[in-house]
Amino acid sequence: MAKLGCKFFIRLVNSKTHFGVTVKVDVADSSPSVESLISIFAGANWHERETHEMFGIDFVGHNDLRKMYLPVDFEGHPLRKDFPLLARMVKPWPGIVDVEPLPGGDEEDSAEEKASAQSENSDAS
Numbered sequence: 001m002a003k004l005g006c007k008f009f010i011r012l013v014n015s016k017t018h019f020g021v022t023v024k025v026d027v028a029d030s031s032p033s034v035e036s037l038i039s040i041f042a043g044a045n046w047h048e049r050e051t052h053e054m055f056g057i058d059f060v061g062h063n064d065l066r067k068m069y070l071p072v073d074f075e076g077h078p079l080r081k082d083f084p085l086l087a088r089m090v091k092p093w094p095g096i097v098d099v100e101p102l103p104g105g106d107e108e109d110s111a112e113e114k115a116s117a118q119s120e121n122s123d124a125s
Contacts, residue, residue: 005029008057010037027057036062054079 008027013020025034036059037044046068048059053067056077067074076083 005032006055008034012041031058032056033058033060035060038062053077056080 006027008025010023011020012023027034032055034057036048038048038059039061045062045064048062049065049068051057052059052062052065053070054077059065070078
């Protein structure tokens, strides 16, 4: 059995009667795909393209899933939780407490301690 990756919701509302229905589909990580609604609702075209680009969900029956925002050679789907954020790799997340010293921190501290110790020794002489 495929592991469930996410839940996909769509809200359909009749603008005249104000009757609406919410449809929920479980999408597996192994093959993230659902049926396209553009044959029924032409306005779903843009939403399906954006969802495909940002989350990587394929819409079966949609023949125009080209990228709208990202460069053509971009790899990955940036709104998925498993997408690595470069900013978090380069700069630590502010809520994380580092227990290890930062690179170069020990050498600078040692140099400052040596300088202050030397000045104290020369003051005492």
